[in-house]
Every structure is written in structure tokens, then in C-alpha cells.
Amino acid sequence: MEQHVGFAGQISPEQIPQVVEKGFKSVINNRPDLEGGTEQPTSAQIEEAARKAGLDYVYQPVVSGQITELDVRTFANHFNELPKPILMFCRTGNRSNNLYQLAKQMDLLDD
Numbered sequence: 001m002e003q004h005v006g007f008a009g010q011i012s013p014e015q016i017p018q019v020v021e022k023g024f025k026s027v028i029n030n031r032p033d034l035e036g037g038t039e040q041p042t043s044a045q046i047e048e049a050a051r052k053a054g055l056d057y058v059y060q061p062v063v064s065g066q067i068t069e070l071d072v073r074t075f076a077n078h079f080n081e082l083p084k085p086i087l088m089f090c091r092t093g094n095r096s097n098n099l100y101q102l103a104k105q106m107d108l109l110d111d
Contacts, residue, residue, distance in 0.1 A: 004084040005100055007093040012041050013049035020053050025083035028075070030090040030099060032061035056082050064095050067102065075099045076108035 050057040088096035
């Protein structure tokens with residue numbers, strides 16, 4: 001199942017063409033807006049670029065170090081419904097990876 005998902009640090013709207021080139025069909029943003037201050041692109045800016053490029057986009061902000069069971073279940077629902085492969089991102093990619101691994105451990109992801 002690993003080939004259905006990729007992880008990245010913060011992406012910008014300008015990087016969306018590269019996301020498409022790599023074959024991703026969906027993007028999940030796990031980074032809260034303004035976490036990195038005003039220089040961080042907003043979810044709305046990234047979503048606009050993603051949708052223009054034909055990608056599905058989900059904004060599911062998760063606070064670093066405070067992932068809840070509800071976060072994991074919400075993510076699993078998105079993961080199971082979105083077209084694959086999915087690129088997940090946050091500040092470094094770790095939060096997104098943790099969310100994915102927890103959902104996998106809880107057996108919430110469809111194969």
C-alpha cells in the first residue's frame with residue numbers, strides 16, 4: 001500500500017505542477033495556516049493551485065505532537081475516499097507520516 005502515499009514538507013502553490021508531474025492525484029495539507037508565520041502559503045492559496053491543476057485537495061490541520069484519535073479517523077476517511085496516490089504535507093512531513101502510520105496501525109486504511 002506504500003505506493004499510494006507520499007510525504008513532503010511545506011509546499012507552495014508554485015510547486016503544484018511538480019506534484020502533478022510526479023503522478024499524485026490528491027493533496028492533504030496537515031499544517032495549520034500561519035503556523036510558520038506570514039511567509040507560509042495559506043491552505044486556500046495551495047488549494048486554488050491544486051484544483052486548477054486537477055488535483056483533489058483536503059485541508060486537515062493537525063497540531064504537531066497533539067494528534068488525536070479523531071484526527072486519525074478523519075484522515076483515514078479522506079485517505080480511503082481520495083484518488084490515489086496522495087501527497088500529504090506539513091512543516092517537515094513528519095506529522096503527516098505519523099498520521100498515516102497511526103491509521104495503518106489502527107487498520108483504518110483500505111488496501
